[in-house]
Amino acid sequence: MTVPTTGRRERKKAATRQKIADTALRLFLERGYDAVGIRDVAAEADVAVTTLFSHFASKEALVFEQDENFEQRLTQAVTGRGPHEPLIPALRREIQAMVRHCTGDGAAPIYRMIDASRALREYEESMRLRHAESLATALVADPDLSQSATACRTIARFVIDAYALAHEAADPDAALDEIFQMIEAAWEVT
Amino acid sequence: MTVPTTGRRERKKAATRQKIADTALRLFLERGYDAVGIRDVAAEADVAVTTLFSHFASKEALVFEQDENFEQRLTQAVTGRGPHEPLIPALRREIQAMVRHCTGDGAAPIYRMIDASRALREYEESMRLRHAESLATALVADPDLSQSATACRTIARFVIDAYALAHEAADPDAALDEIFQMIEAAWEVT
DNA sequence: TTCCTAAATCATAACCGTTAGTGTTACGGT
DNA sequence: ACCGTAACACTAACGGTTATGATTTAGGAA
CATH class of the missing domain: 1.10.357 (Tetracycline Repressor; domain 2)
Known part of the structure; x- marks a missing residue:
């Protein structure tokens, strides 16, 4: 029963999500949560703002991933x-x-x-x-x-x-x- | 020992606050909370937006006055x-x-x-x-x-x-x- | 009264999170 | 090879909130 969810699409999507989360947490810890804007995170993660919000419902959700x-x-x-x-x-x-x-x-x-x-x-x-x-x-x-x-x-x-x-x-x-x-x-x- | 806090200034301030709260609650109940903007409330109460926020810390605070x-x-x-x-x-x-x-x-x-x-x-x-x-x-x-x-x-x-x-x-x-x-x-x- | 200070209000513009509208790319099933 | 669609991009806007700086006005002092 090997997991059938090994499409490239899903891998890329997961990678994007992870990259956003990692970038956000890094920036938040470096400069402080309130000092980092959504546009900063999106730019640093090299994604569009709308993409960021398609993975996370809000700025706060970036912090509570689990x-x-x-x-x-x-x-x-x-x-x-x-x-x-x-x-x-x-x-x-x-x-x-x-x-x-x-x-x-x-x-x-x-x-x-x-x-x-x-x-x-x-x-x-x-x-x-x-x-x-x-x-x-x-x-x-x-x-x-x-x-x-x-x-x-x-x-x-x-x-x-x-x-x-x-x-x-x-x-x-x-x-x-x-x-x-x-x-x-x-x-x-x- | 008559209360010395009967200045016209404080009365006017309280009146402004009350007018804002009353107007806000009326509009919210008429059109729905999400359908009424802060600018709508301020205009209807005939005050500036900044005045509104000097009396209430947020839009939600307009509803919970007590x-x-x-x-x-x-x-x-x-x-x-x-x-x-x-x-x-x-x-x-x-x-x-x-x-x-x-x-x-x-x-x-x-x-x-x-x-x-x-x-x-x-x-x-x-x-x-x-x-x-x-x-x-x-x-x-x-x-x-x-x-x-x-x-x-x-x-x-x-x-x-x-x-x-x-x-x-x-x-x-x-x-x-x-x-x-x-x-x-x-x-x-x- | 007249003047001064501080509080209250105002008008404008900006900031920031969030969303809508509208494409464009590329993966995956057929 | 082809097509549907999921993922992403870009722009512009919306709405709550705040900064800035001017203007009025109450209330006490000279």
């Missing part, structure tokens, strides 16, 4: 867990992995840049809201859960909160411990 | 509660009042408009994040609370989540009941 990944990982942590594996620890494991990935040394300059730009911070937050909504959908649809739809949607938001709070905490691991204790209690009361 | 109010009410629900009054019920009362105010008949067309515009929905969410942060600050500073700073910040976000979830629920009161049961459990576990 987001869809996050969304899938969260819903998979729900749908792909063992038959009688409890929900909250599974979610906790996934969130912890994400936090560790984003607070690692490699991501440090990027998150310094994000914190420095209001537009990027707001985009990140609205991204998280999307993640919460898709997680909520997955929870509501799970037949193994006996909780109400409201409880599922609530827990979805709480879990995303845990990510955000841990991410900005001085000690992310300790914060996650504490927050997930609270989430567990909230989940079990229903 | 927000600072919300922020104050939340922090006052914390700082202004009785000496031994428990925290969560006080917060719950305030959130319930806000939800009822925003789901009342008078606010229905406005919230229909907000739901119809992506920009307004995102602005509302980033507004709520600000509210969560100022609530978190109030909680951390409260000497009557023995919980950790992390727990305080977590509960602040949970409370704002409650508002958002109840607001979009089919039965806001029932949703608030359920969500605040969860919040109570999360708070007491710490």
Whole structure:
């Protein structure tokens, strides 16, 4: 079952996308996000502005390239867990992995840049809201859960909160411990 | 001690601000938020575009005029509660009042408009994040609370989540009941 | 009153992210 | 070899926002 998607067209398209993303991130880190315009990125990547926007929906999206990944990982942590594996620890494991990935040394300059730009911070937050909504959908649809739809949607938001709070905490691991204790209690009361 | 802030200048400024807000809301409801430009609002209110932006930080801010109010009410629900009054019920009362105010008949067309515009929905969410942060600050500073700073910040976000979830629920009161049961459990576990 | 300062407003033009309109190239199936 | 179409390019615009600098006007001081 070899992957049939090895056309030259798709390779070129992926290469263009990657070149744009790489160029953008490099320029942003060199000169600062707000000091680099879309026209600068397009020129440096040697593509038209319209091409750039056919690959990325917005300037902020150039920075958050892996987001869809996050969304899938969260819903998979729900749908792909063992038959009688409890929900909250599974979610906790996934969130912890994400936090560790984003607070690692490699991501440090990027998150310094994000914190420095209001537009990027707001985009990140609205991204998280999307993640919460898709997680909520997955929870509501799970037949193994006996909780109400409201409880599922609530827990979805709480879990995303845990990510955000841990991410900005001085000690992310300790914060996650504490927050997930609270989430567990909230989940079990229903 | 008569209030010395009764200058003609301040009255005129307030009048200008109000005229802009009223005109904007009227046009938005008549023609739709996205179909009305800033230049339209300014022309109809008979002010310069720069004057409009000296009163409101953005186009979206024209719609959410009472927000600072919300922020104050939340922090006052914390700082202004009785000496031994428990925290969560006080917060719950305030959130319930806000939800009822925003789901009342008078606010229905406005919230229909907000739901119809992506920009307004995102602005509302980033507004709520600000509210969560100022609530978190109030909680951390409260000497009557023995919980950790992390727990305080977590509960602040949970409370704002409650508002958002109840607001979009089919039965806001029932949703608030359920969500605040969860919040109570999360708070007491710490 | 008269004058001075600072606040409020104005008019214009620009900036920047984003999109529409309109081609042009070149990949891939037939 | 041919044709449909996906990817890309170019130009120009749109709309929110900001910079610039002038002009008016409130309100206190001389």
